[in-house]
Amino acid sequence: xxxxxxxxxxxxxxxxxxxxxxxxxxxxxxxxxxxxxxxxxxxxxxxxxxxxxxxxxxxxxxxxxxxxxxxxxxxxxxxxxxxxxxxxxxxxxxxxxxxxxxxxxxxxxxxxxxxxxxxxxxxxxxxxxxxxxxxxxxxxxxxxxxxxxxxxxxxxxxxxxxxxxxxxxxxxxxxxxxxxxxxx
Amino acid sequence: xxxxxxxxxxxxxxxxxxxxxxxxxxxxxxxxxxxxxxxxxxxxxxxxxxxxxxxxxxxxxxxxxxxxxxxxxxxxxxxxxxxxxxxxxxxxxxxxxxxxxxxxxxxxxxxxxxxxxxxxxxxxxxxxxxxxxxxxxxxxxxxxxxxxxxxxxxxxxxxxxxxxxxxxxxxxxxxxxxxxxxxxxxxxxxxxxxxxxxxxxxxxxxxxxxxxxxxxxxxxxxxxxxxxxxxxxxxxxxxxxxxxxxxxxxxxxxxxxxxxxxxxxxxxxxxxxxxxxxxxxxxxxxxxxxxxxxxxxxxxxxxxxxxxxxxxxxxxxxxxxxxxxxxxxxxxxxxxxxxxxxxxxxxxxxxxxxxxxxxxxxxxxxxxxxxxxxxxxxxxxxxxxxxxxxxxxxxxxxxxxx
Numbered sequence: 001x002x003x004x005x006x007x008x009x010x011x012x013x014x015x016x017x018x019x020x021x022x023x024x025x026x027x028x029x030x031x032x033x034x035x036x037x038x039x040x041x042x043x044x045x046x047x048x049x050x051x052x053x054x055x056x057x058x059x060x061x062x063x064x065x066x067x068x069x070x071x072x073x074x075x076x077x078x079x080x081x082x083x084x085x086x087x088x089x090x091x092x093x094x095x096x097x098x099x100x101x102x103x104x105x106x107x108x109x110x111x112x113x114x115x116x117x118x119x120x121x122x123x124x125x126x127x128x129x130x131x132x133x134x135x136x137x138x139x140x141x142x143x144x145x146x147x148x149x150x151x152x153x154x155x156x157x158x159x160x161x162x163x164x165x166x167x168x169x170x171x172x173x174x175x176x177x178x179x180x181x182x183x184x
Numbered sequence: 185x186x187x188x189x190x191x192x193x194x195x196x197x198x199x200x201x202x203x204x205x206x207x208x209x210x211x212x213x214x215x216x217x218x219x220x221x222x223x224x225x226x227x228x229x230x231x232x233x234x235x236x237x238x239x240x241x242x243x244x245x246x247x248x249x250x251x252x253x254x255x256x257x258x259x260x261x262x263x264x265x266x267x268x269x270x271x272x273x274x275x276x277x278x279x280x281x282x283x284x285x286x287x288x289x290x291x292x293x294x295x296x297x298x299x300x301x302x303x304x305x306x307x308x309x310x311x312x313x314x315x316x317x318x319x320x321x322x323x324x325x326x327x328x329x330x331x332x333x334x335x336x337x338x339x340x341x342x343x344x345x346x347x348x349x350x351x352x353x354x355x356x357x358x359x360x361x362x363x364x365x366x367x368x369x370x371x372x373x374x375x376x377x378x379x380x381x382x383x384x385x386x387x388x389x390x391x392x393x394x395x396x397x398x399x400x401x402x403x404x405x406x407x408x409x410x411x412x413x414x415x416x417x418x419x420x421x422x423x424x425x426x427x428x429x430x431x432x433x434x435x436x437x438x439x440x441x442x443x444x445x446x447x448x449x450x451x452x453x454x455x456x457x458x459x460x461x462x463x464x465x466x467x468x469x470x471x472x473x474x475x476x477x478x479x480x481x482x483x484x485x486x487x488x489x490x491x492x493x494x495x496x497x498x499x500x501x502x503x504x505x506x507x508x509x510x511x512x513x514x515x516x517x518x519x520x521x522x523x524x525x526x527x528x529x530x531x532x533x534x535x536x537x538x539x540x541x542x543x544x545x546x547x548x549x550x551x552x553x554x555x556x557x558x559x560x561x562x563x564x565x566x567x568x569x570x571x572x573x574x575x576x577x578x579x580x581x582x583x584x585x586x
Contacts, residue, residue: 010294021217022297028209036200050200054208061216128191147192178188 012071015064027074028057034149035082041132041144042086052089056082079145079159131181139174146171275315276335277328285339299370302350305343306374312340313381320390320397330396337400341407347374348411351418364427368419375415378408379445395546402542406535409449413531416442420524439515439523446531447508453538454501461544499536507533 008030014023035056040049059081064071071077132140145156157164271280271287288308295301315336319329354367382405385391391401416438422428423435511526 007294019216021213024216025209025213026296028212032205032208033199037195037198040198040200046201050204050208053200054212057208057212058215061212128188128195143192144195147189148195175185175188179185182188 008074012064012074015061016071019065024061031074031078032057035078037148038079038144039082039086041140042137043089044133048089052082052085056085059085073155073158075151076155076158080161083141083159127182128178131178134181135174135177138170139177142167142170143174143178275318276332298350298353299367302347302370302374305346305350306377309340309343309347310377310381312336312343313384316340316391316401317384317388320388326394330394330400333391333397334400337404340404344378344407344411348414351411351414355418355421358427361427361429364422365429368422368428368430371415371418375412378411382408395549399542399546402538406538409446409531409535412442412445413528416527417524420520424521435520436515439520439527440512442527443508443512443515446527446534447505450501450504450508450530450534450537453534453541456545457501457541461541461548499533499540501537504530504533504537 008027011020011023011027014020015027032053036049036053039052039056040046043049043052056078060074060078063077063081132143135143141160142156145151145159146153151159153164153167157167160167162170271278271283274280274284288304288311292301292304295304313336316333319332319336322329324332351371354364354371357364357367359367385401385405391397419428419430419438420435423430507526507530511523511530514523514526
């Protein structure tokens with residue numbers, strides 16, 4: 001389901017005006033993987049990522065149902081809510097920065113994922129993940145949104161509430177940082 | 185550098201645990217379902233949906249007078265969602281009718297729940313009946329009416345076919361008990377709705393004037409009957425498999441009601457046979473004989489034994505009724521499955537019987553106005569074809585024609 005497809009609009013309509021849980025279930029199916037992934041790379045703990053993702057979908061439901069504004073981009077809405085949820089999560093945990101690379105936590109993430117790949121690839125991916133873990137949250141965010149979730153600059157700008165040029169600069173710097181880490 | 189992008193892309197394969205996704209979905213849906221009943225969509229609901237499809241500025245545009253004119257022009261030219269709205273009141277033959285049918289198909293396509301799809305098919309079937317009533321009540325000429333009603337009736341039958349297919353799906357689906365129960369509720373509701381439609385068709389006098397129209401309507405009613413039998417079949421089947429909660433009394437009641445329905449139908453057709461086929465049969469046999477004396481005799485003899493001049497068709501009321509009685513007794517013995525089988529056979533036979541009678545009536549109606557056999561026997565006789573069918577028992581008049 002693309003974000004501007006008729007089907008999505010129709011499901012949103014059903015959610016908003018008919019409080020149709022079934023329709024919302026379908027939207028959940030379309031977005032749950034993405035939102036989980038996004039949150040996971042921010043919090044590095046599968047359990048927390050699951051909890052936060054669950055909260056994101058509940059909050060989105062409330063928002064769609066009660067807002068006066070038209071929800072024209074569900075994709076952006078979900079990511080925005082996810083971002084805010086992670087921020088709240090950190091406030092609760094009283095953390096200012098990203099958690100330090102924790103080998104045990106890291107292993108949890110890799111082992112508990114439903115990924116079918118051969119060993120070589122796994123190693124490579126581990127590398128990139130380690131690198132991602134080490135960069136700033138701002139950098140990591142734009143990299144994930146751009147290169148994992150295939151979002152446009154426009155969409156990213158709307159999600160993180162920054163200008164387009166800002167996003168481009170962040171992306172450039174983020175990739176540079178990753179390169180530096182990988183060549184260490 | 186490229187490697188980095190490739191590795192990042194591979195991260196797309198990172199997914200949450202399947203069982204968590206499923207469990208969370210159930211929890212989520214339970215939480216949101218408990219927050220309040222589903223609101224039925226209303227006219228404003230549809231309006232809101234269309235507003236959602238349309239860019240925000242457009243709605244303001246519409247408020248201005250020239251906006252209204254532009255939209256009216258768009259109606260004529262036909263574009264997008266507005267045409268769909270305009271097509272809602274069209275009937276077969278109208279330019280926008282195909283848009284209407286297409287938008288209905290789109291609606292079904294966008295619906296996910298099978299139960300809701302079934303409900304939509306029934307709604308659209310009902311709409312076909314609305315169209316038929318509208319056409320019948322209009323002042324267009326008979327040939328056009330026949331054509332349009334036939335189109336609407338065909339589409340009606342298609343919709344009911346889709347409903348029957350969804351019943352088959354219910355039959356073969358294995359699911360949670362409450363899911364099946366909900367599907368069975370839908371089946372029951374459909375049964376009631378199509379029953380109401382059958383009644384509308386039966387009671388509409390304007391549909392009885394033309395033979396071809398009657399044929400279209402009868403085939404539509406036959407489809408309804410088939411749908412209803414299928415509905416009972418699904419219910420019995422699910423009950424038999426232990427998949428639904430239905431007291432045996434409710435089930436017996438359901439099947440009994442169907443038996444009564446079929447019985448009523450057989451009676452109705454037999455009545456038609458008696459009044460329209462028998463009497464005209466007698467008159468036909470009267471006018472075909474050569475000598476005046478035998479005309480007399482025929483009139484007298486057929487008068488006393490009118491029931492013997494009825495041609496017994498293979499599909500007749502007795503056979504159909506016999507099967508129905510068998511169904512009834514099987515039901516009383518508690519053999520639901522076989523009772524249902526007999527019911528189906530009886531219903532099928534009743535349908536064939538109705539077709540045969542209908543055909544006979546048509547033949548007689550077309551035969552009577554054109555033949556003038558009495559004038560062969562006597563040159564001075566003037567027969568008024570239109571009054572022949574009514575004259576059957578009036579011997580003095582027959583005698584005076586000699």
